[in-house]
Amino acid sequence: MPISNKIIDRINKLNADTELKKVMFKILEAEDRGIHWYKDEYEKYVKEYLKQEKEREA
Amino acid sequence: MIKILKIEFNNFRQYKHVTINFDQNCKNHLHILKATNGTGKTNFLNAVLWCLYADEKYLSDTSRALPIINESVVENSKAGDKLFVNVRMTICDEKNNIEFSRTQDFTVIEDPFKKNKNVIPGLCTFKIIITNLNDPNKNTVVYDDESYTLSIVKQYFDVEIFDYYFFNGENLENYFSTDANKTGKIKKSIYNLAQVTLLETAIDRVSKMAVEKSRKSNQGSSWEGFGYYRDLEQCKNDIINLTAANTQYEEENNENIKRLSEINETLNNIKPIKLQQESREKLVKRLKELEEQKESEIIKRNNFIIDYTIYLNYYPLIKSTLNTIYEKEKSGSLPPDIDKKLLQKILDDKITTCPVCSNTIDQNSVLAIKKMISNLDVDSKTSHKLMEIKAPLEDFVNKAENYPKERRALVASYDFLNSQIDECKEELDNISAFLSKVGTIDDINIPDLEAERNDLDQELTANKNSIAHNIAQIKIREDKIKKLEKLIEEYEKKKKYKDDLVDQVRIFRQLASAFEIVKTSIAEEIKLEIEEVAWDFFDSMIWKTQTFGRLEINDDYIVSVYNINGKETIGSMSATELMALAYSFTFAIHKASGKNCPLIIDSPLGRVSDDNRINMANELLKVSKHKQIIMLFTPDEYSEDVRNLYDKEAGSVRDIKLSEDESEILEVGV
Numbered sequence A: 001m002p003i004s005n006k007i008i009d010r011i012n013k014l015n016a017d018t019e020l021k022k023v024m025f026k027i028l029e030a031e032d033r034g035i036h037w038y039k040d041e042y043e044k045y046v047k048e049y050l051k052q053e054k055e056r057e058a
Numbered sequence B: 001m002i003k004i005l006k007i008e009f010n011n012f013r014q015y016k017h018v019t020i021n022f023d024q025n026c027k028n029h030l031h032i033l034k035a036t037n038g039t040g041k042t043n044f045l046n047a048v049l050w051c052l053y054a055d056e057k058y059l060s061d062t063s064r065a066l067p068i069i070n071e072s073v074v075e076n077s078k079a080g081d082k083l084f085v086n087v088r089m090t091i092c093d094e095k096n097n098i099e100f101s102r103t104q105d106f107t108v109i110e111d112p113f114k115k116n117k118n119v120i121p122g123l124c125t126f127k128i129i130i131t132n133l134n135d136p137n138k139n140t141v142v143y144d145d146e147s148y149t150l151s152i153v154k155q156y157f158d159v160e161i162f163d164y165y166f167f168n169g170e171n172l173e174n175y176f177s178t179d180a181n182k183t184g185k186i187k188k189s190i191y192n193l194a195q196v197t198l199l200e201t202a203i204d205r206v207s208k209m210a211v212e213k214s215r216k217s218n219q220g221s222s223w224e225g226f227g228y229y230r231d232l233e234q235c236k237n238d239i240i241n242l243t244a245a246n247t248q249y250e251e252e253n254n255e256n257i258k259r260l261s262e263i264n265e266t267l268n269n270i271k272p273i274k275l276q277q278e279s280r281e282k283l284v285k286r287l288k289e290l291e292e293q294k295e296s297e298i299i300k301r302n303n304f305i306i307d308y309t310i311y312l313n314y315y316p317l318i319k320s321t322l323n324t325i326y327e328k329e330k331s332g333s334l335p336p337d338i339d340k341k342l343l344q345k346i347l348d349d350k351i352t353t354c355p356v357c358s359n360t361i362d363q364n365s366v367l368a369i370k371k372m373i374s375n376l377d378v379d380s381k382t383s384h385k386l387m388e389i390k391a392p393l394e395d396f397v398n399k400a401e402n403y404p405k406e407r408r409a410l411v412a413s414y415d416f417l418n419s420q421i422d423e424c425k426e427e428l429d430n431i432s433a434f435l436s437k438v439g440t441i442d443d444i445n446i447p448d449l450e451a452e453r454n455d456l457d458q459e460l461t462a463n464k465n466s467i468a469h470n471i472a473q474i475k476i477r478e479d480k481i482k483k484l485e486k487l488i489e490e491y492e493k494k495k496k497y498k499d500d501l502v503d504q505v506r507i508f509r510q511l512a513s514a515f516e517i518v519k520t521s522i523a524e525e526i527k528l529e530i531e532e533v534a535w536d537f538f539d540s541m542i543w544k545t546q547t548f549g550r551l552e553i554n555d556d557y558i559v560s561v562y563n564i565n566g567k568e569t570i571g572s573m574s575a576t577e578l579m580a581l582a583y584s585f586t587f588a589i590h591k592a593s594g595k596n597c598p599l600i601i602d603s604p605l606g607r608v609s610d611d612n613r614i615n616m617a618n619e620l621l622k623v624s625k626h627k628q629i630i631m632l633f634t635p636d637e638y639s640e641d642v643r644n645l646y647d648k649e650a651g652s653v654r655d656i657k658l659s660e661d662e663s664e665i666l667e668v669g670v
Helices: A005-013 A018-032 A038-057 B041-053 B071-075 B146-157 B159-164 B172-176 B180-193 B196-217 B224-268 B271-331 B340-348 B363-375 B380-401 B403-438 B446-541 B575-593 B610-623 B640-649
Strands: B003-012 B015-021 B030-034 B082-092 B096-110 B117-132 B140-143 B166-168 B548-553 B559-563 B599-602 B629-633 B652-658 B665-669
Touching: A005 A018, A005 B446, A018 A038, A018 B196, A018 B446, A038 B196, A038 B446, B003 B041, B015 B041, B015 B665, B030 B640, B041 B082, B041 B096, B041 B146, B041 B159, B041 B166, B041 B599, B041 B629, B071 B117, B096 B146, B117 B146, B140 B146, B146 B159, B159 B166, B159 B180, B159 B575, B166 B575, B172 B575, B180 B196, B180 B446, B180 B575, B196 B446, B224 B271, B224 B446, B271 B380, B271 B403, B340 B363, B403 B446, B446 B548, B446 B575, B446 B610, B559 B575, B575 B610, B610 B629, B610 B640
Parallel strands: B030 B629, B030 B652, B166 B599, B599 B629
Antiparallel strands: B003 B015, B003 B082, B082 B096, B096 B117, B117 B140, B548 B559, B652 B665
16 A cells, blocks of 8 residues: 555655655655565664765755 | 545445445545434445445444345345445545455354344455556456455555544544544554654664574673683694794704714724724614514514503403303203204193104103203303304403413513613613724814813713604694684674674664654654644634633543643633544544545434534535545534535535335435
């Protein structure tokens, strides 16, 4: 089931940076797929985010 | 809008072979099915429930005892025949046609005594066929894996709130239960459908990740690295200082060597002194060689001590072992090449020719063999081993016994070297004493030069020693730096790992907090929406406009209705009012879930009083303009005023007709 428009709308309106919102969508999509071993996947998303954050700061 | 297109029944109780199509080209989506009591009205609902959930939720106890397969089909079969029951329901949403199909196999058995037939249930299969309506080829996907089928059913008709899709007008109390289990299911189901559960899972998991990472990042001290860096800095500074000191010593030595060379040249140019100078140079050279030999002797002496520590430690034991071997050898208790067993065999078998030397074995030989056997107290294998180690043991003992001799030689050689060194030094001292007393020749003050040369020599030696000492210190510090650099590298790795973890904790916390905001706002909005929609429906269905003031749903999804004086009134509501409230809550739940699912209602107006029946029928008709509603009426319930309205306005009105023997539905038609 795709992520509902209501959730998409609420996330988009959050006072957070766009990249963090993208991580939120990735997590919800993974959960919607019924991910079981979530830890590695979540860690991957967060590490990617941190890498981008460092690049932006640089 | 999600609509039921068609329901097909095969051998399900009275529904032997029945297909009901729900016309889609009507002015509204209201479909009426009429049936007298006992003609399969509730079984229609049960067939759909069985198809979706493998459970006939509204089954009476008498029906529960019977198999779901049509009785006449069983009666007309033979023992061993394979029969089946199948119910197929096809629905459509904006994008897909979805067919839910459940089949239960049966095998017919016959009681040989009573001659009656029965069935044994076999495999029950459930599959969902989805056809994408936007796909020009109309390709279908078939799902038969339970993990998928359950999830698909949950998206459209969540079993947790099945009675809000398959409404039973006779069991209204079901809809106002304050039982936490029931209300919890409503909340859970709405949260599932509105994906609040998805958000809750995400919050739970990111929070767990934050805690886990935080715990890992707190493991181990973060102060150890400061000590490494401080020590490294100290070592580097020491090396700089020691190197600088050595440079200074070397510069001084270069100056000293230059000056010594000048002094020697000056003295060599004075004829009476030249001889002494030459002797001195030879002696210095000789002294250097002797000192080197002494160094080598010291190494030799150290090795000698190490070697003989081992020899002398093991000497008593090895000597004793060797003596034992000698004794056994002397007493003849070690067998030669002939095995003791072979000798015994010669005697036992009375062999007359020796198998070793081929000589004849006479009486004397037998006596000799017997004597030999009595003397032998170890077997040949042990004897061979003892003989094998004998030679190395002898070498060892000889070497150990050589200790006093070797020690004496070593001491003598060392003493001799020392005496030669002493002699050299004495001669050098004599030359120095001689030169110190010579006085001034050719305006050169020889004693002063000699004194200066001695001072320079001493300073040179002292500087060389300092340089060697400093080099050793530099080496120690360089080794320490290497170790510290390794420790720092490991520390930096750990630190980076910890810093990464701290960053991850920060992001996981941000995510948890952001998800929480979204979840809280959606959950609150859903609750408000249910309150608002339920109140709108309720208000429009109820005729007492001045009685009820507001409707409220608490956090556990329990409905409360307050009168205009603010008093809770559910307990004092009439059956009609409760029915209106149950419909209102049901419609509100459908709306809040975000899926406009169809609603099948058994006895839609059964509990509604005559006065209000037409009003409620009208309201349900209005709802059916935007929502598919299938109603199951008894003829009594389908009273004249309702008939006048629905026969004219409903999308379809059909009768369910049963055969005379009540074994099957003959038709579902107008």
